[in-house]
Amino acid sequence: MAKYLLLKHYRGAPAPVNDVPMDRWTPDEVTAHVQYMQDFIRRAEATGEFVESQALLPQGTFVRSDGAGPPVTDGPFAETKDLIAGWIVIDVETYERALELAADLSAAPGAGGKPIHEWLELRPFMAEMPTVTE
Amino acid sequence: MNVRELVPAVIGVLVRRGADFASAEDAVQEALIKALQADEPPRDPMAWLIAAAWRKFLDAARAESSRRGRELAVETEPPAGPVSSADDSLWLYFLCAHPSLSPGSAVALTLRAVGGLTTRQIAAAYLVPEATMAQRISRAKRQLAGLPLDRPGDPATVLRVLYLVFNEGYGGDVDLAAEAIRLTRQLARATGEPEVAGLLALMLLHHARRASRLGPGGRLVPLAEQDRSRWDTALIAEGVAILQAALARDRLGEYQAQAAIAALHADAQSAEETDWVQIVEWYGELLTLTGSPVVRLNRAVAVGEADGPRAGLKELAEVDPGLPRYAAVRAHLLERAGDREQAAELYAEAARAATSVPEREHLTRQAARMRTPDRPAGAADRTQEECPG
Numbered sequence: 121m122a123k124y125l126l127l128k129h130y131r132g133a134p135a136p137v138n139d140v141p142m143d144r145w146t147p148d149e150v151t152a153h154v155q156y157m158q159d160f161i162r163r164a165e166a167t168g169e170f171v172e173s174q175a176l177l178p179q180g181t182f183v184r185s186d187g188a189g190p191p192v193t194d195g196p197f198a199e200t201k202d203l204i205a206g207w208i209v210i211d212v213e214t215y216e217r218a219l220e221l222a223a224d225l226s227a228a229p230g231a232g233g234k235p236i237h238e239w240l241e242l243r244p245f246m247a248e249m250p251t252v253t254e
Numbered sequence: 255m256n257v258r259e260l261v262p263a264v265i266g267v268l269v270r271r272g273a274d275f276a277s278a279e280d281a282v283q284e285a286l287i288k289a290l291q292a293d294e295p296p297r298d299p300m301a302w303l304i305a306a307a308w309r310k311f312l313d314a315a316r317a318e319s320s321r322r323g324r325e326l327a328v329e330t331e332p333p334a335g336p337v338s339s340a341d342d343s344l345w346l347y348f349l350c351a352h353p354s355l356s357p358g359s360a361v362a363l364t365l366r367a368v369g370g371l372t373t374r375q376i377a378a379a380y381l382v383p384e385a386t387m388a389q390r391i392s393r394a395k396r397q398l399a400g401l402p403l404d405r406p407g408d409p410a411t412v413l414r415v416l417y418l419v420f421n422e423g424y425g426g427d428v429d430l431a432a433e434a435i436r437l438t439r440q441l442a443r444a445t446g447e448p449e450v451a452g453l454l455a456l457m458l459l460h461h462a463r464r465a466s467r468l469g470p471g472g473r474l475v476p477l478a479e480q481d482r483s484r485w486d487t488a489l490i491a492e493g494v495a496i497l498q499a500a501l502a503r504d505r506l507g508e509y510q511a512q513a514a515i516a517a518l519h520a521d522a523q524s525a526e527e528t529d530w531v532q533i534v535e536w537y538g539e540l541l542t543l544t545g546s547p548v549v550r551l552n553r554a555v556a557v558g559e560a561d562g563p564r565a566g567l568k569e570l571a572e573v574d575p576g577l578p579r580y581a582a583v584r585a586h587l588l589e590r591a592g593d594r595e596q597a598a599e600l601y602a603e604a605a606r607a608a609t610s611v612p613e614r615e616h617l618t619r620q621a622a623r624m625r626t627p628d629r630p631a632g633a634a635d636r637t638q639e640e641c642p643g
Binding site for chain 2: 149
């Protein structure tokens with residue numbers, strides 16, 4: 121099995137096919153979208169492939185140490201290029217299966233009840249070092 | 255009786271036999287895990303747990319003493335500990351909520367030593383690894399080790415810890431809200447403080463509405479739209495009775511005032527029958543007691559219901575716009591005043607700032623509703639629960 125991160129972006133991903141911001145949908149369309157996401161997770165649980173899922177707030181700040189003094193911060197930035205909205209971690213047998221699940225998630229319905237065809241970023245996890253190496 | 259309910263009493267026995275709190279608590283936790291893993295429950299769980307915990311404690315102390323190469327004093331004639339059996343659990347409440355502990359540590363320690371939950375269960379409830387939670391608990395105990403613990407603590411810190419546990423919600427296999435109610439009930443029996451009763455009433459009144467708070471798919475259902483036939487009338491009756499007895503003692507505090515507001519909501523057969531005038535008065539009391547800006551914000555909502563949205567917006571002008579949920583409250587009042595365009599903007603803004611997924615989805619749906627033409631405005635969604643949080 122291999123773990124993959126499915127990254128959802130607020131900003132920074134190529135524009136989806138059905139590109140209407142969520143607060144311009146009808147309430148029923150919002151409900152249908154939410155339901156689709158929950159069903160996706162339930163299905164991935166049922167197939168033994170779901171690991172975890174988290175959503176992030178849009179606010180973010182860069183931080184670094186400045187030696188002895190208090191931490192130095194930069195931001196939050198109103199318009200960063202890339203803004204992650206959340207993720208789902210899956211644990212699957214093959215790369216192809218990971219693509220299949222990502223495509224499935226990307227087809228969540230949006231405005232007009234039509235699939236958003238949103239771009240999701242798929243990132244493989246580093247694996248545990250194998251016990252048997254030769 | 256559930257084995258874990260015996261935990262505080264058994265810790266008390268070990269401490270009276272001369273064990274220090276940290277070691278006693280560890281020993282009881284180990285014995286508890288053993289008891290939970292056993293195929294058959296012991297016939298006398300109390301005696302079994304004391305014996306097993308004392309054995310664990312001696313083993314640990316012996317290992318410690320041989321490590322240090324000195325004699326084990328406790329085994330022969332332990333000195334009497336600081337507590338008597340009557341106030342075992344009360345003493346533990348104060349100890350675990352000690353003001354020197356951070357709220358997160360106090361919550362974890364209370365759930366383990368007073369609630370008798372295992373580290374694994376607490377970790378699962380707070381979504382952190384078990385090792386992390388174990389460290390949090392042992393750090394908390396190390397912090398308590400050097401402190402003089404003979405004086406009774408401040409009840410307010412205990413209540414704050416129990417309130418936090420209750421508010422952590424309903425996730426995991428442990429029902430934290432029900433656990434908070436159990437612990438508060440036990441504390442109310444032991445103290446007779448009106449504020450403890452007030453907190454218990456507040457919890458019962460909110461718990462009574464639990465089944466109707468979320469709709470299909472975890473969708474948030476605002477108070478005004480909840481199916482009131484699903485409210486637990488027995489819990490409401492109990493909460494109201496406890497609150498009335500507490501108020502009669504004429505020592506008002508913030509939990510009693512919050513419970514009074516919850517009771518007025520519970521009392522209304524429909525959202526339209528809510529006695530908003532009295533709720534505004536209680537928010538006034540609460541504001542005098544706490545001075546909290548969040549209370550001021552919630553009071554603006556209540557004024558909006560009692561005297562109309564324009565009056566609510568006027569109240570809101572006195573509130574700091576930087577507060578969480580300010581935008582959602584303003585959006586709601588503007589919607590009721592008929593300004594759907596600005597309400598939509600503010601609902602969308604509130605959705606972007608929401609700190610939980612159900613809240614964000616609810617607010618997004620509100621913005622969408624404002625922007626969807628040809629929809630009856632009959633189902634007046636409310637963004638606001640009455641609890642000032």
